[in-house]
Amino acid sequence: MxxxxxxxxxxxxxxxxxxxxxxxxxxxxxxxxxxxxxxxxxxxxxxxxxxxxxxxxxxxxxxxxxxxxxxxxxxxxxxxxxxxxxxxxxxxxxxxxxxxxxxxxxxxxxxxxxxxxxxxxxxxxxxxxxxxxxxxxxxxxxxxxxxxxxMPLISLIERTLVGNKILGVRGVFNGTCNYILTRMAEEKYPYSFALNEAQELGYAEADPTYDVEGVDTAGKVVILANSVFNMDVKYSDVQVRGITEITPEALILAHKRGYAIKLIGEVPALTVKPMLVPLGSPLAVGSTLNAAAIYTDLSETITVTGLGAGxxxxxxxxxxxxxxxxxxxxxxxxx
Amino acid sequence: MRLSMDLELQDIPGQLLLALQPLKEIKGNIISVVHHRDRKTPRGTIPVRFIVEMDRSKLERVKSELQANGIVVVRAGEERFIEEVTVLLVGHVLDSDLGDTVNQIDSTGFAEVMDLSLVMPGIDEPSSAYLRIRATGKEEILKSLAILRAVGAQKKLLVIEPIEAEAI
The missing domain is CATH 3.40.50.720 (NAD(P)-binding Rossmann-like Domain)
Structure with a gap:
């Protein structure tokens, strides 16, 4: 023992x-x-x-x-x-x-x-x-x-996918943003409404800046870049755009054409921005879920999903x- | 010679027959007809793609006969634009000169905006625009997206790109 x-x-x-x-x-x-x-x-x-x-x-x-x-x-x-x-x-x-x-x-x-x-x-x-x-x-x-x-991501890359060259990782890394965007799309709520709901349910902080402006996601992008891609980058190297400008109309327009809008963090591109994700994509997860797609040379794309917090x-x-x-x-x- | 034709048919009975008539008259040999019922346009029409074995010199005649029959000819006989991409713009899309935004793509010669819908919830509120762009190749799609990004930064618009546009 x-x-x-x-x-x-x-x-x-x-x-x-x-x-x-x-x-x-x-x-x-x-x-x-x-x-x-x-x-x-x-x-x-x-x-x-x-x-x-x-x-x-x-x-x-x-x-x-x-x-x-x-x-x-x-x-x-x-x-x-x-x-x-x-x-x-x-x-x-x-x-x-x-x-x-x-x-x-x-x-x-x-x-x-x-x-x-x-x-x-x-x-x-x-x-x-x-x-x-x-x-x-x-x-x-x-x-x-x-x-x-x-959601197992780093251990999945370091251990299970060992031998693969990791070409990139893209994902939904913030449950708060994902909850807000999901509710806006489902209920056609304006952003402020969905944010209030998330706060009432304890999914968002009283000061939600950290989550909704993409800061939290960018932090995760930096960690992945440094640990998985050995990039030695700082927070300021990430190009960050949050979800505060998204309107319910944009979500409806996107949905009609078969897309969801998700806040996507991407490595090694070092970007955090709202993107169109096809509704059938495994990255189009709802509610507070996180998801990550790992692009590899041998295994092609592996996607994992799970609760990002709690x-x-x-x-x-x-x-x-x-x-x-x-x-x-x-x-x-x-x- | 094998040519393709993209048409838009109204969603009422008898339209396909109207579209076939001019081809029959010039003795065109229809190779395939693909009905994109799932991709109904905002105008309520249904995109249909024909592949026809025919003499190219008769193309103009076919086009004008189709148009006379009330059928929209989106594209005929050219194989230029082969890649497509969807982009959303959020912000003061109209007030920031939407015509100019579209023109910046159209004037490239390698890409064009082929579909556009605009939602304006109210005066002074941000509007949203859906743009479908087609271009001569993957490289040109990426160039078009770069143009939109620059325009977006300049006009303070949020440009939402699809994840599949840039393969990692």
Missing amino acids: REVKISLVGYGVVGHGVVEVVGRKRKLMRDLGLDLKIVSITDHTGTVISPDGIAPEKVIGEKTLQNVKNSDASSKDIIRSVNSDLVVEVTPTNIVHGQPGLGHMEEALSCGKHVVTSNKGPLVVAYSRLKKLADEKGVMLKFEATVGGT RIETASAILSDIVSIYRTKQIDAIF
């Missing part, structure tokens, strides 16, 4: 999901030979540390760690000093400076700890630096949850990343 001690940094929606999923899948993980223990959880209020593993029921009902913390050390101190093998970084995303996640990841990798994250910011800002640091320290940086949430869904991608780190060494190794 391989014991894996995990430090969880960030205890918002995804952090809660990680605690829940690790708890729920404990037996399955043990059957696989992995004993996953969350030994510390940190948020902006403090840290809970328990070297034998934190019982999910002790923290899951707490919105923050205010009432259960037993340390006030800084998050970087915790990452460095707590005895852990792996850091799960799920603090809020900032794609301008990447903090606080960037500092957390650098600290963890420098200490020789694997990093698994759903936080796009640090990867958009400093992917090459983080990757180099991970390679130097002989540890892994895994980030499946940053692009397309639970507490449990994102945690699921994080769990897969954790397992893949240990599988790399034990099961899939080439001798």
Whole structure:
């Protein structure tokens, strides 16, 4: 049995999901030979540390760690000093400076700890630096949850499609935009109406700029460009246009001619823009779904679809990343 | 000589016979007739493509007889435009001189706007236009899209291109 001690940094929606999923899948993980223990959880209020593993029921009902913390050390101190093998970084995303996640990841990798994250910011800002640091320290940086949430994309390209030359990736990478466009097309709602509905249902933030202006999708394009295509690009290299100018009339016109309008991110073109997608295309997914088409030389086009966000869904991608780190060494190794 | 003809027929009985009549008179040999019922035009007509074995010198006579029978001859005897693409424009499409936008494509000589519909929800509100463009080849389609992109940037229009236009 391989014991894996995990430090969880960030205890918002995804952090809660990680605690829940690790708890729920404990037996399955043990059957696989992995004993996953969350030994510390940190948020902006403090840290809970328990070297034998934190019982999910002790923290899951707490919105923050205010009432259960037993340390006030800084998050970087915790990452460095707590005895852990792996850091799960799920603090809020900032794609301008990447903090606080960037500092957390650098600290963890420098200490020789694997990093698994759903936080796009640090990867958009400093992917090459983080990757180099991970390679130097002989540890892994895994980030499946940053692009397309639970939809397997990076691992699909890196592992399953290995041997293929990846010519490009195109996809619907933002569930909020997709929900808004779907509802506008279905109900002939104006944009502002559909946005309000998405906000009421919790699919869009009070300030939706990040999603609807294409910023979030562009962040994912940068991550794919840097990780899959080794491009070393920045956010400012992406040509971005959001969905705010789309009218219900445009959607109706498109639909009559057999097209949906989707916000499409594309690599290596480095574009984010609304595009016409044939209604029969596997990329023409509705509601909050994400979809990605991978264009390859041997396998032609492979399309995946799935939920791009959500507490449990994102945690699921994080769990897969954790397992893949240990599988790399034990099961899939080439001798 | 084998020639193709794109016609538009009204969706009422007897139209196909009217279209066949002039071909019969010049003893043309009809190779195929494809009825695009699924691609009804905004005018309510149905596109039909004929491939006919006939003497090219008789083409003008056939065209004028078809037109006299009330049939729209979209294209006859030429094989120039072989690629097509659909684009949507959103914004102040009409106020920003739609005629000029179309002309920028038409004046290239290698592409033309063959279908256009416009929806204007209200004064001062952004309108949407559907454009179907055809061109002499794939390269020319991409050039046309580049022209539209530049026009869009200049006239502050959102240009929505289809994903299949640019193969990766």
